[in-house]
Amino acid sequence: LALKCLSEGTKKLILGSCAFRQPFADSHCKFIHGYLLYVKFWFECNELDKNNWVVDFGSFKKLKDTLENKFDHKTCISADDPELHTFKELDKSNLIRLEIFENGVGIEKFAEYCYDVANKYIRNITNERCWVVKCELWEHKNNSAIVLR
Numbered sequence: 146l147a148l149k150c151l152s153e154g155t156k157k158l159i160l161g162s163c164a165f166r167q168p169f170a171d172s173h174c175k176f177i178h179g180y181l182l183y184v185k186f187w188f189e190c191n192e193l194d195k196n197n198w199v200v201d202f203g204s205f206k207k208l209k210d211t212l213e214n215k216f217d218h219k220t221c222i223s224a225d226d227p228e229l230h231t232f233k234e235l236d237k238s239n240l241i242r243l244e245i246f247e248n249g250v251g252i253e254k255f256a257e258y259c260y261d262v263a264n265k266y267i268r269n270i271t272n273e274r275c276w277v278v279k280c281e282l283w284e285h286k287n288n289s290a291i292v293l294r
Contacts, residue, residue, distance in 0.1 A: 153278075154199035157185040158209050160259075160282075161217020164241075165250045168226045180284035182216055182252075184259050187279035188267060200267060200275050208266045212259060219244045221255075252290040256282035260292040 164179035188200050220241040222232045229245070236243035248254055260280035267275050283289040 152190050152193055152199045154188045154202075155185060156188070156200075156202055156205060157183060158205070158212060159183045160215075161213050161219075163216040163219045163221050163244075165221040166226075167251060168223065168228065177220070182255065182282060182284060184212070184256070184280060184282045186259075186263050186267075186277050188275050189278045190271070190275040192274060194271070194274065200271060204270055208263060211262060211266070215244055215258070215262075216255070218242055221246055221250050223250045225249070252282050252284045252288065253292075256280050256290040256292045260294065264294070 160182040162179055162181045164177050166177045167174040169175070190199050193199060194201070220232060220235070221244045222229060224245050224247045226232065232241065232243050235241045246254060246258065248257070257280075259282055260277060263280065264277040267277055278294065280292045281289050
């Protein structure tokens with residue numbers, strides 16, 4: 146009886162610098178602050194492709210562009226931020242580039258967002274042969290959030 150192997154691969158991407166805040170925090174995190182975000186994805190498949198790859202790392206340009214466009218040089222604000230109207234005015238005045246996150250902000254929510262976008266992308270380009278199993282997002286070398294599915 147031959148066992149099928151589960152193969153894994155990883156990819157790390159720089160998302161760019163973004164600013165955000167936690168409006169309901171009781172700490173300095175309630176103020177706008179920013180980080181250079183980067184993310185690492187873990188992929189799995191039950192069968193390698195014709196090149197014996199889990200996933201073609203050369204196919205990541207569109208995913209990288211999509212994620213950079215969401216974060217790089219953006220002010221990321223939660224849809225429930227009490228000052229959302231102020232951020233919309235700043236965006237309208239071309240002082241910030243606003244991204245509104247319906248499910249909240251912070252590295253945990255950013256990791257969830259990146260996981261969902263990457264998983265959909267990878268499943269699509271591999272015809273469901275490969276998927277994302279883990280996503281880790283860093284706001285700096287000491288702080289990260291992990292999503293496992």
